[in-house]
Amino acid sequence: MSTSTRQPRVVVVGAGFGGLRAIQALKNAPVQIIVVDRRNHHTFQPLLYQVATASLSPADIAKPIRSILRGQDNVRAVLMTEALSVDPTEQILHTDAGPIPYDYLVLATGARHSYFGRDDWEPYAPGLKTLEDALEIRRRVLSAFEEAERTEDDTERDRLLTFVVIGGGPTGVELAGALGEISRYTLAREFDRIDPTWARIFLFEAAPRILPSFPESLARKATTYLNQVGVQVRTDTFVTEVDDAGVVAGDRRFEAATVLWAAGVAASGIGKTMDVELDRAGRILVQPDLSIATYPNIFVVGDLAVLDGPDGKPYPGVAQVAMQQGRLAGANIRRRTAGQPAQAFHYQDKGNLATIGRNRAIADIRGFRLAGFGAWLVWLWIHIFFLIGFQNRLRVAFQWAWSYFRFDRGARLITSTGYDRTKEIV
Ligand SMILES: Cc1cc2nc3c(=O)[nH]c(=O)nc-3n(C[C@H](O)[C@H](O)[C@H](O)COP(=O)(O)OP(=O)(O)OC[C@H]3O[C@@H](n4cnc5c(N)ncnc54)[C@H](O)[C@@H]3O)c2cc1C
Incomplete structure (x- = not known):
């Protein structure tokens, strides 16, 4: 008789700096990962202005998400689709391509421009x-x-x-x-x-x-x-x-x-589709381990998350924070699935x-x-x-x-x- 059990499913929304690091931190973990992004590529945003001013071409600063994750066996699907909303009670992510059930969800959809009401x-x-x-x-x-x-x-x-x-x-x-x-x-x-x-x-x-x-x-x-x-x-x-x-x-x-x-920037709108606490910029308030207090199996990282540092000020919306948070969210999911306690975020400002x-x-x-x-x-x-x-x-x-x-x-x-x-x- 087979004793195999289903591996927990981790859905990662957004393959920017935070999402990618979360996925990579789960390499070889006994989970099945589904990646959702509205684009087929990861963009290195700090060099976007060089494309805007004709110094570099788009392909110099971007790479297909599929090809970045090619060597990671537990990534079961990369779906180019729009995430629409989250139903945290039923544990379902709703997308353009249909509903996706999850055991753990990592939200890393970043930020977009804000014109302050204009x-x-x-x-x-x-x-x-x-x-x-x-x-x-x-x-x-x-x-x-x-x-x-x-x-x-x-x-x-x-x-x-x-x-x-x-x-x-x-x-x-x-x-x-x-x-x-x-x-x-x-x-x-x-x-x-x-x-x-x-x-x-x-x-x-x-x-x-x-x-x-x-x-x-x-x-x-x-x-x-x-x-x-x-x-x-x-x-x-x-x-x-x-x-x-x-x-x-x-x-x-x-x-x-x-x-x-x-x-100006404001957080991506996905936080507004859940009954969770948001700050004025629409960022989701997270616990020190980067999970949401009321939904501990949802982790939020990068520009979409707000967490105060030791000086009482929120961590800035920069790539280093997103990468380090992504890495910790992945590691914390790995710990949870192994029955270990999650760890708190400590930022190393480089x-x-x-x-x-x-x-x-x-x-x-x-x-x-x-x-x-x-x-x-x-x-x-x-x-x-x-x-x-x-x-x-x-x-x-x-x-x-x-x-x-x-x-x-x-x-x-x-x-x-x-x-x-x-x-x-x-
Ligand atoms: C022009 C510019 C210059 C910058 N320069 C620097 C710099 O020099 N140094 C620095 O540290 N930081 C810089 N930053 C900030 C840094 O890029 C961000 O802090 C970082 O990208 C945040 O990472 P993230 O993973 O939270 O989101 P992102 O990297 O923005 O990734 C979000 C991902 O989610 C996807 N997504 C969003 N919404 C949805 C949806 N509804 N459904 C499906 N997919 C979705 C997007 O396609 C994207 O792939 C710069 C940002 C910009 C815009």
Whole structure:
């Protein structure tokens, strides 16, 4: 007589930084894993702005989820489908492809842009979260230079050559710096009727300074570097209107053909489909072991989770937190299935980095502060190291070396993206 019992089923929703690490932490565990993601690829989001600004191609920073998990036998299915809601009482995940029962659920669906109640701004000011977003931004930026070359109208040319980035966090700073570099160096000698260095780039930040997660001295350095590539940084400046022709910021109107949003994020909407406690950004409150108090077989990690650190502040929405939480959630499921107690999350902060333009960065690594070329080398090494896939690392290292020595950006193609956010449900 067979004594075999069914292995517990772990459903992981989202194969971003957190979800992937949870799956990998369950390698060889006696469980069956089902992976659900609306996309077929994992995206290395910290380098999205390089795709948006034509330095890298989409395939350099993304990899099919199937191929990443190919060697893991207990992954029984990878389903490209939208997770719609969770029924925690019946232990069912509802998806576009039908219901999926689970014994353990890992929610790692991350965050998306938030326009602070002004969703009508989104068509005029796209944010940067996915490869589709990056390609749309690339299309708009490159098209603006092409249209400026064509137009006979001086006022329209000024508008086309005005770029606005809203939000002075790391994403806004990196985007603005790359735009400065494109106009000052990459495109500088490629047009006949316009001079791309005429481009005006504004970075608007509502707070008194940019980069609030960095020490003030490094934020000041970053402002200097931005100024050097032609970016005008305006702090204490609220954007109160965005439309198809520009923005109102502070008490002035700026006519700008390209406006980019880097000002706010909110958690993915899946938390709202359950009767669980959420914070104002829609993140799910979790226990120190990363499970939900009322549903201990549901773990939440990364940008979707909120948990206070020892200083009483929530852990930040960064890749390191998501990866470490994913690893712990996987390990805790393994412990639970073996009848052992789960462990609490302890974050190892490995530092904070942001890059500006071609060869400058700022780094705050456990109190050790660095700015300039040295910080950029650290940034370079870390990003190549953490990229998923040897082939991607090689390609990106080559691209960066090429653009460093040649001031070139190889991915300057204007393509249509089929950009349609309405298909994203939660
Ligand atoms: C432009 C940009 C730059 C960044 N730069 C840095 C940086 O330099 N350093 C750093 O540490 N962090 C950076 N971050 C933050 C970091 O990328 C996030 O903190 C991290 O990705 C969070 O990981 P996650 O697993 O929670 O979610 P994600 O990595 O966002 O993964 C979520 C996954 O869930 C899937 N998904 C979402 N909703 C559904 C659904 N309903 N159904 C099915 N699948 C779904 C998505 O397709 C995605 O694969 C950056 C983020 C962005 C957007």
